Amino acid sequence: MEGTGTNNNVIEENTAFGNSNGLYLTAGTQGNIIHANTFTGNPAVQTDVDHPSDSGVDILNAANAGDNAFVGNVCMTSVNAPCSALGPSLTASPNPIQIAGGTILGQTTISWSAPDAQVVEVHLGSPNGPLFAQGGSRGSAKTGTWVPEGLTFYLQDVTGGSPLTSDYTLATLVVHLQPAGN
Amino acid sequence: MNRLRASSSFACAVLGFLLIVGTATAAKISGTISATMTINEDSQLAGDVTCTVTGAPCISIGAPNVTLELNGFTITGQADPQGACSAGPTTFVVGSVEDGIELQGQANVAIHGPGIVQQFRGPGILSVNSGSLTVTGVTTANNCMSGILVGGGSSHNISDNVSIRNGSRSFACGGI
Numbered sequence: 001m002e003g004t005g006t007n008n009n010v011i012e013e014n015t016a017f018g019n020s021n022g023l024y025l026t027a028g029t030q031g032n033i034i035h036a037n038t039f040t041g042n043p044a045v046q047t048d049v050d051h052p053s054d055s056g057v058d059i060l061n062a063a064n065a066g067d068n069a070f071v072g073n074v075c076m077t078s079v080n081a082p083c084s085a086l087g088p089s090l091t092a093s094p095n096p097i098q099i100a101g102g103t104i105l106g107q108t109t110i111s112w113s114a115p116d117a118q119v120v121e122v123h124l125g126s127p128n129g130p131l132f133a134q135g136g137s138r139g140s141a142k143t144g145t146w147v148p149e150g151l152t153f154y155l156q157d158v159t160g161g162s163p164l165t166s167d168y169t170l171a172t173l174v175v176h177l178q179p180a181g182n
Numbered sequence: 183m184n185r186l187r188a189s190s191s192f193a194c195a196v197l198g199f200l201l202i203v204g205t206a207t208a209a210k211i212s213g214t215i216s217a218t219m220t221i222n223e224d225s226q227l228a229g230d231v232t233c234t235v236t237g238a239p240c241i242s243i244g245a246p247n248v249t250l251e252l253n254g255f256t257i258t259g260q261a262d263p264q265g266a267c268s269a270g271p272t273t274f275v276v277g278s279v280e281d282g283i284e285l286q287g288q289a290n291v292a293i294h295g296p297g298i299v300q301q302f303r304g305p306g307i308l309s310v311n312s313g314s315l316t317v318t319g320v321t322t323a324n325n326c327m328s329g330i331l332v333g334g335g336s337s338h339n340i341s342d343n344v345s346i347r348n349g350s351r352s353f354a355c356g357g358i
Contacts, residue, residue: 001331001332001333001358002331002332002333002334003333003334005311005334005335005336006332006333006334006335006336007336008336008337009332009335009336009337009338009339009340010338010339010340010341011340011341011358012339012340012341012342013341013342014340014341014342014343014344014345014357014358015343015344015345016329016344016345016346016356016357016358017345017346017357018346018347019329019345019346019347019348019349019356019357020348020349020350020351020353020354020355020356021349021354021355021356021357022345022356022357022358023356023357023358024328024354024355024356024358031336039357042356042357043354056349056354056356060356
């Protein structure tokens with residue numbers, strides 16, 4: 001939707017995926033209600049010359065914050081708009097980690113999604129524990145073989161320099177070890 | 183929000199040099215369109231449509247209170263679905279961009295799916311300074327600009343549509 005004067009419209013229950021952007025509101029749009037849409041995989045996961053992976057988001061709102069209403073949309077990435085139907089998540093694969101007999105440490109891959117955050121960090125043991133990974137609103141990182149039983153990972157929102165406190169903890173994850181054969 | 187109903191008339195006005203292959207009247211549209219078809223009254227697709235119009239819209243809605251029913255058919259433009267939008271337009275000029283369905287300054291127009299608008303070198307559907315436009319149930323795919331591009335106007339209802347792989351490196355507009 002483009003430009004000043006594109007006002008008071010309803011964009012509802014649409015699905016957009018694999019586009020350059022899912023929904024694009026240019027500067028000056030006002031009073032539009034964006035409700036219950038599903039915008040995922042924008043830009044395209046399967047890229048080509050027209051759909052590069054290095055640009056685009058699910059919702060790109062170039063209008064002033066608050067000038068349009070975003071309610072209950074599913075999205076993974078956005079600018080100036082919430083993806084309220086999807087909360088932050090922190091997962092490990094595998095979890096539990098299968099380990100051989102006599103081994104007390106394991107290896108896994110940590111993945112995160114924090115649609116409303118721009119910069120996140122993953123810390124070990126506490127919100128301000130050792131830094132494991134840093135990135136944007138989506139990402140993943142593989143650990144070494146140093147994960148003990150019960151290690152807790154903390155997904156921290158550090159957008160704008162937010163402190164490493166529990167107030168900015170988006171999600172936590174406990175990783176378990178499981179002896180092979182059990 | 184206006185919800186539009188088709189009226190009883192299916193007449194259609196045709197402007198320009200229009201060639202339609204495989205259709206008897208403009209009210210029931212199908213076949214190949216090689217020059218912009220302007221419809222001024224309620225119309226519907228009676229079969230798939232292939233557009234060979236260059237540098238202009240395929241179907242232009244030229245009057246208010248017009249409903250276009252896609253009836254489950256497909257309107258296909260000239261873009262390469264495998265990522266050749268780089269060969270498409272480098273500028274966006276309303277009226278000379280290749281879009282599937284275009285309306286300018288019209289009120290109470292409705293475009294109803296199910297149906298597909300695909301492979302246009304411009305937007306799939308373009309509305310400029312219109313009012314109370316309804317687009318519902320339409321799939322837009324592989325268009326080099328937006329699937330549905332609304333510029334100006336108010337009280338539009340864009341609902342229950344699906345947009346897939348629209349936009350390009352030059353025009354990263356979006357599905358909607």
